[in-house]
Amino acid sequence: MNNEKLVIGMPAGSLANASRGGNLIKLLNSAGFETKGYENGGPTEFKSIGYLFGWDGRPQEFGSQLGIQELDVAIAGADWIKERVLELKLEYGTDVEIEEVLPLNRGEVRIVGIAPNDAKDNVNDVFNDLCQTKELITIVSEMPYLALHWAQEKLKAIGRFEDFKNFSVQKYKTPSKIDKGVVIYETWGKTEAKVKNGGADIGIEITQTGSAIRNYKLKIIDEIMVSQTGVYINPILKKDPHKSHLLKMFLLNLYGSVDAENKVIIFFNVSNESMPEMEDYLRENQLFADEPTINPGKTHTQLSIQVDTKRHHLSLAQIRFELAVRNAVNIDTIPIESSISSINVLEF
Incomplete structure (x- = not known):
């Protein structure tokens, strides 16, 4: 364009x-x-x-x-x-x-297969039961082709794909275009309600916690993918x-x-006589990579360290306190908007 x-x-x-x-x-x-x-x-x-x-x-x-x-x-x-x-x-x-x-x-989010509570726990057993009792397997989903691919893979796994290889993707409760196979009803939400009320045999739902699925007295029979x-x-x-x-x-x-995201830089000053103890603390707690950034002065040294507040084993509050205990002064914490180590972070 x-x-x-x-x-x-x-x-x-x-x-x-x-x-x-x-x-x-x-x-x-x-x-x-x-x-x-x-x-x-x-x-x-x-x-x-x-x-x-x-x-x-x-x-x-x-x-x-x-x-x-x-x-x-x-x-x-x-x-x-x-x-x-x-x-x-x-x-x-x-x-x-x-x-x-x-x-x-x-x-x-998680994309999961859902079924009534009385269905088998194993997804392959669920499909086996459907194949033995149904000519048409009906599935409801906002993502009909992901649902179809999932169903076909499960049918192949239990050796029933050839029996149910025909498929039709259509709007919810429109007349089936096939006599035997898999019918995927594309929906605009409330997939759980359709499965709970018998509108389809099974469904595929987008969820974060699974709470809505549990509220509808349904069970998760398979995790299809995790998406971000x-x-x-x-x-x-x-x-x-x-x-x-x-x-x-x-x-x-x-x-x-x-x-x-979640990274900060801490700037602080330490008297030169306290530097050996401070360097030992920083090293033991993995508060720098190769070495901390150090700007030596006549009586004090300025240091800066980068901390990932979500991944470090010590909390940010604990780190600042431990720095102060070791005679750090003027402890300033600055959020980081961008952190690029080099162009090599790109994979092409």
């Missing part, structure tokens, strides 16, 4: 919501890609970056758009990317290669030198913002 700019699929819906979307807007701002209009539903503009073009859309559609190169880059969940790739393959016989180039460590938000491309983009260069710039800065 645009030969000069990097066209980025900007996900509408929960990802655009500052309170629900894992702070995607803040992440972009920290990376240096401040947006205008995105938080209000679009059109999205990148305020200070003239070579990025925002294409507002639904993550459900981005896989197809990447496939036809309508988009160069898309920010989406792995589940919806896989759904579109499977639809193109299973329904249209078209293979599309989509590559995740950067996970964003947010928006994690990431940055996706059509690999053919790498063959375009100009856009590949823009992509690396975009990814490197996004990586820096993701890597900086």
Whole structure:
């Protein structure tokens, strides 16, 4: 569409919501890609970056758009990317290669198979029972082709695929197009209610905690995948030198913002006579990599250490207290917006 700019699929819906979307807007701002209009539903503009073009859309559609190169880059969940790739393959016989180039460590959900509480616990046993009692296996899902692929893999595992190889993907409770096989009813939510009330044999649900599934007195019979938000491309983009260069710039800065989350730098001063004890403490508690940053002075030395507050075995409060006990003064804690060790963090 645009030969000069990097066209980025900007996900509408929960990802655009500052309170629900894992702070995607803040992440972009920290990376240096401040947006205008995105938080209000679009059109999205990148305020200070003239070579990025925002294409507002639904993550459900981005896989197809990447496939036809309508988009160069898309920010989406792995589940919806896989759904579109499977639809193109299973329904249209078209293979599309989509590559995740950067996970964003947010928006994690589980895609699970669900069944009534009286169903067998083992998913293969559930499918065996259905094959023995049904001509049509009915499944409800917001992701019908992911559901179809899952069902076909389970049927192959129990040796019944040939008996149930015919399939139909259709809207909920429309007349079946096949006499025997797998019917996938595409729904717009409340999958649990349809399974609970006998509207389908089994279902596929998107969940974080599983609480809604339990509330409906259903059980999880299989975990199909764990999905999180990431940055996706059509690999053919790498063959375009100009856009590949823009992509690396975009990814490197996004990586820096993701890597900086929950990290702080602590600056503090220590009298020179207390330095040996301080260095021992920092080393023993793994509070620096190769060595701490040290600026020696006449009577005091300034040090700085980087701390990941989510991963370190000591809490930030405990670290600051231990520094003070060892005669550190002027202890300042600064949040980090971006942390890039080198360009080698990119995998291409």
